[in-house]
Amino acid sequence: MSRGRNRKGRGQNRPAAQGGQNQAAQNSVEHQGARPLESKDAEIADVALPDLIIDHQPEEFWQGEVDEKQLLLLMGDWRKGRTTRNIWQALSDGYVLLFSLAVVLAMLVSLIIQAQGQAATCSATGCRTARELLPWAALAGVLAFAMMAARIFGPVLASAAEGFWLLDSPINRSRVLVNRLWVAIAAAFVGGAAIGALMSALTGSSGQAIIAWTVATGFAACGVVAFAAAQQGAERVWTVKLVGGLAGLAGLCALLAVVGSASGWFHLEITTSVALQSAWGVAAGGVLLLIVSGVLARMRLNRIRRARLMSGGSLAAGMQGAAFALDFALMRDILQERDAVERGQVRPTRGRGLGLQTLVWRDVQRLIRFPRPLLALAVTAVVPYAVEALGMGRFSSTISALVLVAALIPFFTTLRVLSRTKGLMRCLPFTTSQVRTSASVVPGVLAGLWAIAVVPAFHGVGSASHTPWIQAVMLAVITAAAGYIGAIRWVSAKSADYSAPMVATQMGAMPPGLMFNLVRGLDMVALITIWIVLGLSPWISVVVAVIAYAILRMGGINQEELLEKQKEAQAEMARTRRGGSGGAGGSSGTKVVTRKRR
Secondary structure (H helix, E strand, O other): OHHHHHHHHHHHHOHHHOOOHHHHHHHHHHHHHHHHHHHHHHHHHHOOOOOOOOOOOHHHHHOOOOOHHHHHHHHHHHHHOOOOOOHHHHHHHOHHHHHHHHHHHHHHHHHHHHHHHHHHOOOOHHHHHHHHHHHHHHHHHHHHHHHHHHHHHOOOOOOHHHHHHOOOOOOOHHHHHHHHHHHHHHHHHHHHHHHHHHHHHHOOOOHHHHHHHHHHHHHHHHHHHHHHHHHHHOOOOHHHHHHHHHHHHHHHHHHHHHHHHHHOOOOOOOOHHHHHHHHHHHHHHHHHHHHHHHHHHHHOHHHOOHHHHHHHHHHHHHHHHHHHOOOHHHHHHHHHHHHHHHHOOOOOOOOOOOOOHHHHHHHHHHHHHOOHHHHHHHHHOHHHHHHHHOOOHHHHHHHHHHHHHHHHHHHOHHHHHHHHOHHHHHHOOOOHHHHHHHHOHHHHHHHHHHHHHOHHHHHOOOOOOOOOHHHHHHHHHHHHHHHHHHHHHHHHOOOOOOOOOOEEEOOEEEOOOOOOHHHOOHHHHHHHHHHHHOOOOHHHHHHHHHHHHHHHHOOOOOHHHHHHHHHHHHHHHHHHHHHHHHHHHHOOOOOOOOOOOO
């Protein structure tokens, strides 16, 4: 209202201001300065103050908070509502998986029965002590593996969707993550108990000892996983690495004690009652560690960063995708990439040599830069001594070769890269066999050194029965060759071809080579060492190893390449016939040179 009056006053003053503009300006200033103040005071006086009336209870203002339990139940209902079958229906359709598990269980039962029979003949003090020490080595190995897995995955983790939509919302994070913590601890208990039961049964232990070591290994494994979860909430990684390293060192010492006691290098007597009491002591220590670390981990769940939770979740999602395809080599690639990300960067090194020597020198430089796999390879050299000391000499080649496969895989990085990226291999001016041979030189040298180191084990050093040195050398070379060829097969095997014709199963369409991914690498070991287990001549294993290496050196038998070569041969034969029928004038004089890969 005051602004309207100001406009009216200014409109009335403009016509009268032709003779005196200063007076008009002064009047307009007075109108603009005085009248608005008066109008504002009048308006403020007319408006009455509102009365604040609250007709709601104070508890109703908290109805907008999220109930984490109800939120998790809602997520579970959403997921279950979109499933087409339950887990039992899926397992009933997976008859191939069930049949494979039945075969593996039958093999384990047979091994346990044979081990129990051999344990009855183990009457020497050193042999009995070695069998009582072997569960300790298995316990240390389980603890080292549990700490490594917990450090890589979390052990508490969350998916990317949960990290973006849930963990950033105003909720109590510990109530959402507490179930993940208990699931990780329960999985550690089940896995550790299974390995403890299997190892104690294979060593020929009694029923009470099997139960004791099963409980001890299970509670020790879930205890260290709970400890890793507590350290995850405190953002400490070095403690987990330290405990894992100490567990691995303890396992190596236990293996050396097994070998030394069975071979008679030193006297160490452990009775069955002492071993049983120590197993229950380990179980009690595991329970105590589980309680203390579990409480700390539960209290620190709110302190875990969202990025740390999502990191383990993304890694688990990638591993799950590779597991669906049964591609364990791809799973190792994912873990290797995560390890490289943690290391950050390395100092670049200039290559050496020309031609194929460059590939060999690159493996040497990589080994010098990262020599940690050499430690695992050195530890595997103890396995033949331990197996021979336990009186299972017939299975020494098979067991040692399987362990050697796992130890040699990290040295085949070049072969893995070239076999997975066909375009990179085509860029090299060499044949497939030449490239594969060069990429396998460094692991071959290491396998040869391993064979030299285990010759005394096959000779029977420290045992009552001895094998001639010539036969011991042959057995060591065959075992090293089986592990070497098995590692090549495991690294360079092709993934399942989903573009090829599928096989109709109850689980749906399945590529033909998918079911063989579980045994790749292991099939070479079995094919080479089965003749030694059956008591036949070792020369059969030598011939089989040479044939298997020749096929793997060429990249396997590729049906597509064979068809291309057949078409090229037919085209060349047709050109030759046309040239012969047309005479000298019919020949164009053009020579086509095609590069054939072997």
